[in-house]
Amino acid sequence: MGKFKFIETEIEGLYIIETGIFEDNRGYFMESYNYNDFKVAGLDMVFVQDNQSKSKRGVLRGLHFQKKHPQGKLVRVLKGEVFDVAVDLRKNSKTYGKWVGVILSEENKKQFYIPEGFAHGFLVLSEEAEFFYKCTNFYYPDDEGGIIWNDPDINIQWPLDGIEEIILSEKDKKWPRLKDLTF
Numbered sequence: 001m002g003k004f005k006f007i008e009t010e011i012e013g014l015y016i017i018e019t020g021i022f023e024d025n026r027g028y029f030m031e032s033y034n035y036n037d038f039k040v041a042g043l044d045m046v047f048v049q050d051n052q053s054k055s056k057r058g059v060l061r062g063l064h065f066q067k068k069h070p071q072g073k074l075v076r077v078l079k080g081e082v083f084d085v086a087v088d089l090r091k092n093s094k095t096y097g098k099w100v101g102v103i104l105s106e107e108n109k110k111q112f113y114i115p116e117g118f119a120h121g122f123l124v125l126s127e128e129a130e131f132f133y134k135c136t137n138f139y140y141p142d143d144e145g146g147i148i149w150n151d152p153d154i155n156i157q158w159p160l161d162g163i164e165e166i167i168l169s170e171k172d173k174k175w176p177r178l179k180d181l182t183f
Helices: 034-039
Strands: 004-008 013-018 020-024 027-031 049-056 058-064 075-077 081-088 099-105 111-114 118-124 128-137 144-146
Touching: 013 099, 058 081, 075 081, 075 099, 075 118, 081 128, 099 111, 118 128
Parallel strands: none
Antiparallel strands: 004 013, 013 111, 020 027, 049 128, 058 118, 058 144, 075 111, 075 128, 081 099, 081 118
């Protein structure tokens, strides 16, 4: 035990997770997930799918969620650096519409746990980034939803210094604002 430090954010259920890193002249070793340690911390979930993406500087993916089959996500960066964001979409939450952002990088090796009921997105800050995440539910293309990345009502403070262009998918350019969501 004690391999992980679970830091609860100002939004209930969102955690920044730091792990013990064992380094020597060969490199390093770290355990990124251990069911028993997470369960002791109150994070008792089962992951059913792992995903990985590679993106270049300025790529913004999100803000995504699934409507009827929500996914909890444990996210981390394998290479590079991103600004990762979660937006609370839980209707009865006192923090509905609020967001938390965290820098995840290959250097800090932090992870971000985003439970079901949140929209998720990230902006690549380095030349490129490899992003990895575990999901508590499968991806259902017909169940996908999203919020426009620059919704003024949410007002995410994206770190845009050094980003010449925000690169979005066609789908991510067309998401509605939070106030226009129906699900």
